[in-house]
Amino acid sequence: MSTKNLALVVGSYDDTEAASHDYKALRNGQDSGGYEVIGAVVLVRDKNGKVEVKEHGDKSVGHGAAWGAGAGVVVGLFAPPLLAATAVGAGIGAILGKIKKGREEKKLSDDLDDYLAPGTSAVVAVVDDKWADRVEKALDRADKRITQAIDADDYEKLQQAIAKSADDIVEQINS
Template sequence: MADKNLFLVVGAYGDPATADEDYKTLKSGESAGDYEIVGAVVMNRDADGKVQVSEHDTGKVKRGAGMGAGAGVVVGLFAPPLLAATAIGAGVGAVIGHFRKRHEEKELGVDVEEYLPAGSSAVVAIVDDKWADKVEAALVKADKRISKAIDSGDYDEMQKAIEKSEAEVGNAAAT
């Protein structure tokens, strides 16, 4: 990914059903060849602040260390504190402080309280910059939308950390 200019695109919603509809529209546009998506998830945050991440391609809800690497990268770049709350393992732990600091300095990610407050949902996607406007426009039912440049090196670093963490957790569970 180091050769791409990546954008984080976020659509915020008042309810999960509307977020799911826009996610399906987003994936339909990708299938039609309108744009390419590096990774995308639907995130739902309940009234208590607990977050569920759903990769609808597989139809599985991901929680904790079982979160797929692609979903983990999207969540981590959207809001490193959410990744820290859902991830286990030294691989993520070694890199999360770096991303949390950058997030707090507004250099990376998006304000989770603004785009995913308790009781709401969001569609979060990573795309090449040439597709950012089209992907943002595809989220037609979103209450709010934002596109923000991310560093592809950060994407690569986060992906490696999450893959390492998943391997460590898998190895620990197998013993």
């Protein structure tokens, strides 16, 4: 799968069960050949603001990626501060800083509170942009959705940095 034209698709939910349902629908759509997803996670933010990465099934939606590394890339692209809170290492920190700075310069409005306010959930997926419309439609129970382009260079560098620290990230995310 090419990583030249990537998109981040986010669905926001007031109801965690609806997010879980749409995540399963996302997996089923990929399994039936409707589209390909590079990685996806369900995030749940409690009323106190604590975020948990939820994953339904034994693997991320993406093909063959270790769950921790795949989840780390998806979370890092969606909300760099969330990954920074669990990930250590200068390489990861530098990439997250670049992603955050790029978002600020582009004045993107997809910050954490817009799509994962306290007491809500989100399905976050990284896809080739040719599948973005189909993936967004699969998130049909979402209260709101957004699709934004991802810098392929950011994706690849973050993926490499996380791969170098995958065991640490898996341990932190699962703790």
